[in-house]
Amino acid sequence: xxxxxxxxxxxxxxxxxxxxxxxxxxxxxxxxxxxxxxxxxxxxxxxxxxxxxxxxxxxxxxxxxxxxxxxxxxxxxxxxxxxxxxxxxxxxxxxxxxxxxxxxxxxxxxxxxxxxxxxxxxxxxxxxxxxxxxxxxxxxxxxxxxxxxxxxxxxxxxxxxxxxxxxxxxxxxxxxxxxxxxxxxxxxxxxxxxxxxxxxxxxxxxxxxxxxxxxxxxxxxxxxxxxxxxxxxxxxxxxxxxxxxxxxxxxxxxxxxxxxxxxxxxxxxxxxxxxxxxxxxxxxxxxxxxxxxxxxxxxxx
Amino acid sequence: xxxxxxxxxxxxxxxxxxxxxxxxxxxxxxxxxxxxxxxxxxxxxxxxxxxxxxxxxxxxxxxxxxxxxxxxxxxxxxxxxxxxxxxxxxxxxxxxxxxxxxxxxxxxxxxxxxxxxxxxxxxxxxxxxxxxxxxxxxxxxxxxxxxxxxxxxxxxxxxxxxxxxxxxxxxxxxxxxxxxxxxxxxxxxxxxxxxxxxxxxxxxxxxxxxxxxxxxxxxxxxxxxxxxxxxxxxxxxxxxxxxxxxxxxxxxxxxxxxxxxxxxxxxxxxxxxxxxxxxxxxxxxxxxxxxxxxxxxxxxxxxxx
Amino acid sequence: xxxxxxxxxxxxxxxxxxxxxxxxxxxxxxxxxxxxxxxxxxxxxxxxxxxxxxxxxxxxxxxxxxxxxxxxxxxxxxxxxxxxxxxxxxxxxxxxxxxxxxxxxxxxxxxxxxxxxxxxxxxxxxxxxxxxxxxxxxxxxxxxxxxxxxxxxxxxxxxxxxxxxxxxxxxxxxxxxxxxxxxxxxxxxxxxxxxxxxxxxxxxxxxxxxxxxxx
Numbered sequence: 049x050x051x052x053x054x055x056x057x058x059x060x061x062x063x064x065x066x067x068x069x070x071x072x073x074x075x076x077x078x079x080x081x082x083x084x085x086x087x088x089x090x091x092x093x094x095x096x097x098x099x100x101x102x103x104x105x106x107x108x109x110x111x112x113x114x115x116x117x118x119x120x121x122x123x124x125x126x127x128x129x130x131x132x133x134x135x136x137x138x139x140x141x142x143x144x145x146x147x148x149x150x151x152x153x154x155x156x157x158x159x160x161x162x163x164x165x166x167x168x169x170x171x172x173x174x175x176x177x178x179x180x181x182x183x184x185x186x187x188x189x190x191x192x193x194x195x196x197x198x199x200x201x202x203x204x205x206x207x208x209x210x211x212x213x214x215x216x217x218x219x220x221x222x223x224x225x226x227x228x229x230x231x232x233x234x235x236x237x238x239x240x241x242x243x244x245x246x247x248x249x250x251x252x253x254x255x256x257x258x259x260x261x262x263x264x265x266x267x268x269x270x271x272x273x274x275x276x277x278x279x280x281x282x283x284x285x286x287x288x289x290x291x292x293x294x295x296x297x298x299x300x301x302x303x304x305x306x307x308x309x310x311x312x313x314x315x316x317x318x319x320x321x322x323x324x325x326x327x328x329x330x331x332x333x334x335x336x337x338x339x340x341x342x343x344x345x346x347x348x349x
Numbered sequence: 350x351x352x353x354x355x356x357x358x359x360x361x362x363x364x365x366x367x368x369x370x371x372x373x374x375x376x377x378x379x380x381x382x383x384x385x386x387x388x389x390x391x392x393x394x395x396x397x398x399x400x401x402x403x404x405x406x407x408x409x410x411x412x413x414x415x416x417x418x419x420x421x422x423x424x425x426x427x428x429x430x431x432x433x434x435x436x437x438x439x440x441x442x443x444x445x446x447x448x449x450x451x452x453x454x455x456x457x458x459x460x461x462x463x464x465x466x467x468x469x470x471x472x473x474x475x476x477x478x479x480x481x482x483x484x485x486x487x488x489x490x491x492x493x494x495x496x497x498x499x500x501x502x503x504x505x506x507x508x509x510x511x512x513x514x515x516x517x518x519x520x521x522x523x524x525x526x527x528x529x530x531x532x533x534x535x536x537x538x539x540x541x542x543x544x545x546x547x548x549x550x551x552x553x554x555x556x557x558x559x560x561x562x563x564x565x566x567x568x569x570x571x572x573x574x575x576x577x578x579x580x581x582x583x584x585x586x587x588x589x590x591x592x593x594x595x596x597x598x599x600x601x602x603x604x605x606x607x608x609x610x611x612x613x614x615x616x617x618x619x620x621x622x623x624x625x626x627x628x629x630x631x632x633x634x635x636x637x638x639x640x641x642x643x644x645x646x647x648x649x650x651x652x653x654x
Numbered sequence: 655x656x657x658x659x660x661x662x663x664x665x666x667x668x669x670x671x672x673x674x675x676x677x678x679x680x681x682x683x684x685x686x687x688x689x690x691x692x693x694x695x696x697x698x699x700x701x702x703x704x705x706x707x708x709x710x711x712x713x714x715x716x717x718x719x720x721x722x723x724x725x726x727x728x729x730x731x732x733x734x735x736x737x738x739x740x741x742x743x744x745x746x747x748x749x750x751x752x753x754x755x756x757x758x759x760x761x762x763x764x765x766x767x768x769x770x771x772x773x774x775x776x777x778x779x780x781x782x783x784x785x786x787x788x789x790x791x792x793x794x795x796x797x798x799x800x801x802x803x804x805x806x807x808x809x810x811x812x813x814x815x816x817x818x819x820x821x822x823x824x825x826x827x828x829x830x831x832x833x834x835x836x837x838x839x840x841x842x843x844x845x846x847x848x849x850x851x852x853x854x855x856x857x858x859x860x861x862x863x864x865x866x867x868x869x
Contacts (some may be wrong), residue, residue, distance in 0.1 A: 072407055120577070129574035130409040162564065227812055230826035246737065247826075248563055248818035252577055257817065260729040262737065263535035355705045355762065356695055356769075358779065358785070368698045393731045463851050464844040465808035472840040475829045493839040537865045551714065558716035569718065582726035590719045597714035 049339030051138035060090035087138045088294075088330035089153055090323050096150030101127035103304035107176060108149045115142040116175035120250055123275020123332045124181050127158070134158050136275070138179040141198055141298070141318075143342060146178060148314045152185040167192050170301050184346070193304070195311035197343045198324070202290020203233050204270035206277060208258060209285045214265055216222040217241045226254035233268045236292070251276070259283055267295050274337045286337075293345070308348035317343060358560035373629045375534070390583075405588055410575060417571030418592060424485065424567060425554040432553065433546070435497025440504025441530065452499075466491055474563045479491030484565035488557065496553050503545045506539035540611045551597050559623035568591055568592060656724060657832035658842045659826070668824035675741055675810040676850070680803055684747025687753025694758050705754065712751035716868050717809055720744040722817055737817040749856060752802045760795030761787075793865045800858035804851050811847075821846055 098105040118125035122232035129132035220243040229247030237243040254266040318324040370568035404410040442454030470491035561569035576585040693705030724740040771783040801867035825843040
């Protein structure tokens with residue numbers, strides 16, 4: 049009797065498997081933005097040449113480059129589970145850099161990074177560049193190189209579009225504010241503005257909690273929040289002035305000779321010829337977020 | 350099927366009729382409950398194919414789930430292998446005649462059994478500077494330390510469960526301590542311990558889900574990716590639940606088979622003295638589990654002795 | 655030690671939240687567990703089956719996945735209680751399965767002869783229950799129930815990633831802020847949990863002794 053039942057279960061499972069393969073989820077068309085090919089594509093320099101001994105010369109000779117970006121932040125750096133390439137402002141900046149090295153977008157190897165693992169990636173040469181909402185700080189510059197900034201943002205608040213009660217950090221007292229457990233942002237709103245902290249593992253989960261009304265606000269860098277607001281402008285909005293300053297830089301290995309100058313030159317060029325703006329319009333700008341002022345680059349060390 | 354327990358007498362004709370009525374009412378109640386649940390699901394669009402269940406019949410996402418499942422199984426397998434080594438080492442350490450060995454082993458085992466697995470994993474991950482590509486290591490190491498400590502207790506109990514005369518006889522034959530352990534005690538203890546080891550596999554497998562918190566590869570991470578794309582939270586979570594359930598139930602079956610095969614069901618005497626008949630699957634595993642880990646509940650068998 | 659001494663108020667607050675979760679989920683688990691245990695020992699096959707299915711499902715489910723269901727699944731059905739209640743619900747239903755098993759094994763652990771003997775001495779069914787069966791069952795049930803609540807204590811740490819600032823949440827924050835004091839922080843927070851665990855053990859031991867003395 050028992051064996052019989054198991055058999056039936058096995059048959060049912062097999063039947064379920066044969067049914068599999070008829071679905072077509074996520075492949076309907078390219079409008080979900082993970083196609084990549086029809087997205088942002090800066091002009092690739094045909095015969096890029098660099099001085100011998102520089103890291104750029106090596107990369108250009110290899111014809112491929114490894115770039116660390118985030119995979120889980122829409123607008124900034126996001127890759128859907130089944131697509132091959134990430135999209136967002138950071139990957140677009142990566143494409144600009146690669147193009148200047150004579151490398152087309154399909155020769156870029158994208159590596160996922162999260163907030164706290166970026167230095168080792170650069171130190172171990174796991175990646176050539178880190179472009180992953182990577183704030184420039186003195187501590188980080190002790191161990192890795194950071195050129196830029198290519199984008200200046202700051203801690204802000206994401207709230208429900210119909211919420212008028214929160215207009216800045218001073219309105220947070222007693223409100224439930226979500227961010228990643230253990231992050232600086234969540235500490236700031238709790239200690240300085242008296243919010244009740246609600247910790248989750250990723251910003252996406254915080255945003256989901258906000259959408260269901262379980263928390264009153266989500267806080268982290270404005271650029272990241274802008275990405276979520278851009279995804280769902282009817283339900284979400286970013287409010288208030290930034291109450292901290294985060295300057296996103298491009299990380300590289302400190303030992304890579306000439307790298308900072310190359311990045312700064314590339315950024316300057318991109319600011320001027322409109323590629324930086326195009327990179328923004330193709331990602332964060334899609335949600336109607338205004339193009340920020342062109343940042344002033346730090347001089348190379 | 351008539352039966353008698355301490356709770357009630359063997360039912361007479363009237364009682365049996367009452368039971369039947371209660372039974373019918375219960376079936377009706379279950380049907381109503383099922384209908385209500387399905388209705389709620391339907392009204393909230395959770396039974397729709399497109400965008401809700403479609404990903405789970407789409408090859409790309411099935412591959413994704415399969416990959417996640419392999420990662421999860423890998424984590425569980427590595428954890429159990431490591432835990433076995435850890436368990437043997439510290440289990441024997443706890444049996445040592447030397448205080449300097451016994452006490453530290455006792456301390457380590459008790460500590461890791463009493464500490465929440467999650468904070469252990471987070472701590473280990475923080476030692477890795479929270480690097481994403483290390484989260485899998487952190488998960489496995491945490492699982493090894495925790496399950497290893499539980500298995501150390503299982504080992505100790507298993508060795509102690511071998512009749513004393515066995516060791517005494519071996520010593521009388523002139524065997525050394527090492528020989529007694531490996532040739533006499535261990536082979537017999539392993540048989541007794543097998544069911545407990547398998548139920549610990551279930552615990553380890555369930556706990557691989559904690560990888561979610563540190564973004565480690567595995568089923569829960571894949572689940573996050575899928576619902577991030579489709580917003581089909583409930584469907585995805587239910588699919589994850591079913592996958593875990595199916596694997597655990599398979600392990601459960603294997604455990605029961607091993608128990609019958611190697612221990613002749615001896616363990617069954619401990620917790621379920623035939624009260625509800627042999628069909629009662631969970632009771633059997635519970636009995637074995639309880640005997641070895643003193644009541645291992647999910648993420649932890651607690652430090653209760 | 656700075657990390658612990660400077661933030662003792664946060665840590666204490668965290669453990670208070672941990673205890674709150676423990677009490678809430680523990681209470682629900684007792685209610686659910688008792689109900690399911692009654693099902694499982696009842697003479698009605700349908701109820702026994704229902705109880706067995708409940709226990710099988712909830713014992714073999716990862717608690718984390720249950721939390722995902724209450725946190726992300728329920729709101730999709732228009733059911734959206736506060737974080738606290740979502741955790742209590744998931745942990746209570748989960749732990750309830752283990753409570754049910756403890757209770758049942760406590761009852762089944764009483765030799766049939768005890769009930770038979772009391773009946774043959776002329777006790778009524780009720781007397782046999784209250785004087786003979788249940789007192790023994792309670793005593794049998796204490797140690798496994800204590801293990802279940804110890805496991806629950808440790809499981810409350812999952813709330814860290816589900817919006818409640820309990821002890822584990824505080825640990826993760828501190829570990830990030832005081833990178834050089836990780837070991838101290840970890841051991842400090844671990845000791846906090848160990849104190850709760852030991853308190854449950856101690857309470858169980860006292861209860862057991864009291865009932866033994868009454869016999």
